[in-house]
Amino acid sequence: MIITIPDTNATGIHMALVKARHNIGVASSMVFTMIVVADMRHYDKALEACQDAGREHPSRIILVTNGQAEADRVDAEIRLGEEVPGEIISLRFHGQLAQHRDSVVLPLLLPDSPVVAWWPASAPEKPGQDPLGKLAVRRITDAMGSSRPLAAIERRACNYYPGDTDLTWTRLTPWRALLAAAVDSYPAEILDVRVEGAPENAGSMLLAAWLENRLDLPVERSEAGTGIGITQVTLKTANGDIRIDREDGRMATFSAPGLPRRQIALRRRDLNALITEELRRLDVDDIFAATMKTLVQRCERRDAEKAGK
The missing domain is CATH 3.40.50 (Rossmann fold)
Structure with missing residues (x-):
């Protein structure tokens, strides 16, 4: 009706x-x-x-x-x-x-x-x-709904208030689950981290901040990716690299020292799936809040470096 x-x-x-x-x-x-x-x-x-x-x-x-x-x-x-x-x-x-x-x-x-x-x-x-x-x-x-996604996600971080979230974070759920499982299943000291994504992809910026917050390591972020969205994450260890490559926005290749390379489904999800997932929790997301705080710190370091040049 x-x-x-x-x-x-x-x-x-x-x-x-x-x-x-x-x-x-x-x-x-x-x-x-x-x-x-x-x-x-x-x-x-x-x-x-x-x-x-x-x-x-x-x-x-x-x-x-x-x-x-x-x-x-x-x-x-x-x-x-x-x-x-x-x-x-x-x-x-x-x-x-x-x-x-x-x-x-x-x-x-x-x-x-x-x-x-x-x-x-x-x-x-x-x-x-x-x-x-x-x-x-x-x-x-949704920072990715802005004409300037990177600037938008930075504004969200600077103006964060408990209860805020962004669908950029929701898009990272499969990436975060896969990376957490990789670190748990391959216990080795992580020496260096690199996140690569397409230009103006807010997800790569937010994922870098999350990894920096959880691993307590500086994370390098690059926009050299030629694919869609986040294209590569590399965790460097003394024994070799733990690496996830995704070029087509659907399938990713996972590799780690001593393990065979394997294909993993890592599909970009549509808006309907994202909003449905986000509505499953109505409490404050403490991990997102901590990640946004780390993102602010990363932006401050970047600005300080630019000012010092």
Whole structure:
């Protein structure tokens, strides 16, 4: 069922929801509210990802966009029913109301349940201080959705607030699992670490910071990779290199001293899979927080070196 409500307010939207649930007999069994702030270019992909994630995490999804009309008004669209996991409320703000979106969103939050905010593309400088971000216990951004991903992930690190995360970190889950397993299965002192990736790949920067934090070693990062995303990680030991090579974004080659080279699936995942994974935890990610702190330190060292030249 799709209900369109032009020129409305939070009370009108709430009454329409209550009436619709009564008419079609839908029970409210949602676990959290998710606020998605997207422009029209990313609206369809964000909606698809939310619907896909909702099959695992039934929730009230509030999609927030800005319209082009000059008059101050809010247009709403409600989707619910058997084909929709949970509830989807699309809000389009026009005129000056675009500066006060939180006042409309706040009454629509599910009571006594967590709130997650997600910016699929561009995000505020300080998500934790954003009016919509303040409503959430978890704030999800995506540096790779920015036109300058490296600068974006650095800003996220400098302005980190407990509860923040970035889908760049979620993309690293298979890499982190593989590297942790490699270090555990091949116990040797690691002398040097190198991460290689494509230009403007925020994942390689964040992975380098994570490795530096966990191994307590300086990590070299290179943009010499000719493949997609992160292309190579090398852990140098006295007996030889532990190395992971990935050029095509799908399969990687793992090699270590005394072991045969083998192929490992290391596929780049789509947005739907990333947001579904990220919604599985709503507590503060301490490892991500420590990694962001290390990233700030790496940036400070780099800037100091540039200033000293």
